[in-house]
Amino acid sequence: MKNQDFSHATLCLRPKVCRLWKGMVISMDLTVKDLSVNLGEKEIVKKVSLNTSGNSFVALLGPNGSGKSTLLRSIYRVLKPSGGIILIDGKDSTQITNKKLAKEMAVVAQFNNLNFDFTVREIVMMGRTPHLNMLQAESSKDYKIVDSALEKVGMRQYGNRSYASLSGGEKQRIMLARAIAQEPKLLILDEPTNHLDVRYQLQILSIVKELGINVLAALHDLTLASQFCDYLYLLKDGEIDSQGKPDDVLTKETIKRIYEIDCEIMKAPNTDGVLISYYPPKVSM
Numbered sequence: 001m002k003n004q005d006f007s008h009a010t011l012c013l014r015p016k017v018c019r020l021w022k023g024m025v026i027s028m029d030l031t032v033k034d035l036s037v038n039l040g041e042k043e044i045v046k047k048v049s050l051n052t053s054g055n056s057f058v059a060l061l062g063p064n065g066s067g068k069s070t071l072l073r074s075i076y077r078v079l080k081p082s083g084g085i086i087l088i089d090g091k092d093s094t095q096i097t098n099k100k101l102a103k104e105m106a107v108v109a110q111f112n113n114l115n116f117d118f119t120v121r122e123i124v125m126m127g128r129t130p131h132l133n134m135l136q137a138e139s140s141k142d143y144k145i146v147d148s149a150l151e152k153v154g155m156r157q158y159g160n161r162s163y164a165s166l167s168g169g170e171k172q173r174i175m176l177a178r179a180i181a182q183e184p185k186l187l188i189l190d191e192p193t194n195h196l197d198v199r200y201q202l203q204i205l206s207i208v209k210e211l212g213i214n215v216l217a218a219l220h221d222l223t224l225a226s227q228f229c230d231y232l233y234l235l236k237d238g239e240i241d242s243q244g245k246p247d248d249v250l251t252k253e254t255i256k257r258i259y260e261i262d263c264e265i266m267k268a269p270n271t272d273g274v275l276i277s278y279y280p281p282k283v284s285m
């Protein structure tokens with residue numbers, strides 16, 4: 001399973017057009033070829049190739065510092081790659097304007113603190129900005145979309161609250177609502193569940209899955225990834241170590257190699273995923 005570039009594309013043969021709530025939505029494919037990213041003197045991401053297509057929920061897994069966020073940040077243009085190419089629906093992403101990309105790709109990044117305070121509804125309304133012309137006021141349709149996004153993440157009653165007053169998990173749900181309000185065709189998530197309690201971890205991943213668009217998400221929880229994701233890429237030291245469907249890729253050997261930890265893996269009794277029980281590592285005092 002080592003470095004089988006783009007094999008995922010052949011696994012996803014479902015039609016690109018799917019239903020989203022009441023309307024039709026068209027998903028956008030993301031393909032990354034031989035992407036490298038340097039930070040300072042160091043090559044952090046090393047010739048990574050990956051793909052999400054056919055309305056797939058794809059996870060990027062790997063230990064702390066393995067380069068997941070750096071890779072995602074280069075995909076959503078905060079970092080400039082030092083090599084390789086990013087294709088959106090087959091088109092070189094450097095040829096797509098920021099305005100067009102903002103209409104099609106939504107991002108939920110890891111750190112959600114803002115310098116100015118806004119109400120929750122104002123934050124979620126920001127998701128509509130790429131769809132509005134300069135000086136165009138939001139319409140009743142935009143307000144409906146915002147309320148529906150807040151409803152989806154269970155935060156409708158928080159609309160008038162100050163965003164700064166929310167807990168970490170609540171802020172995370174609002175950032176997902178903003179991304180949903182953007183009505184994206186491709187969603188990039190950087191550890192979307194890291195502040196959430198178990199109920200909201202499940203809720204957020206269910207919502208993401210239900211969107212029915214291509215999603216690339218950095219995740220840490222292997223069990224949740226196996227339950228929700230169609231395909232996994234496991235990064236180690238900036239390189240793709242393994243990739244495949246969760247059942248194929250989450251093995252004791254792979255987890256030992258990547259995380260340097262022993263575990264037992266069994267089929268989950270109530271989901272399509274697996275359960276992983278870890279042995280604590282030896283700690284020298």
Ligand SMILES: Nc1ncnc2c1ncn2[C@@H]1O[C@H](COP(=O)(O)OP(=O)(O)OP(=O)(O)O)[C@@H](O)[C@H]1O
Pocket residue numbers: 039040041042044062063064065066067068069070071
């Ligand atoms: N400006 C920089 N110069 C040099 N190295 C950097 C710089 N910024 C980040 N790094 C390093 O790049 C590596 C990859 O970081 P990144 O945040 O992409 O990892 P990650 O897999 O997302 O980690 P985590 O799971 O902890 O969020 C880390 O070792 C980090 O210390």
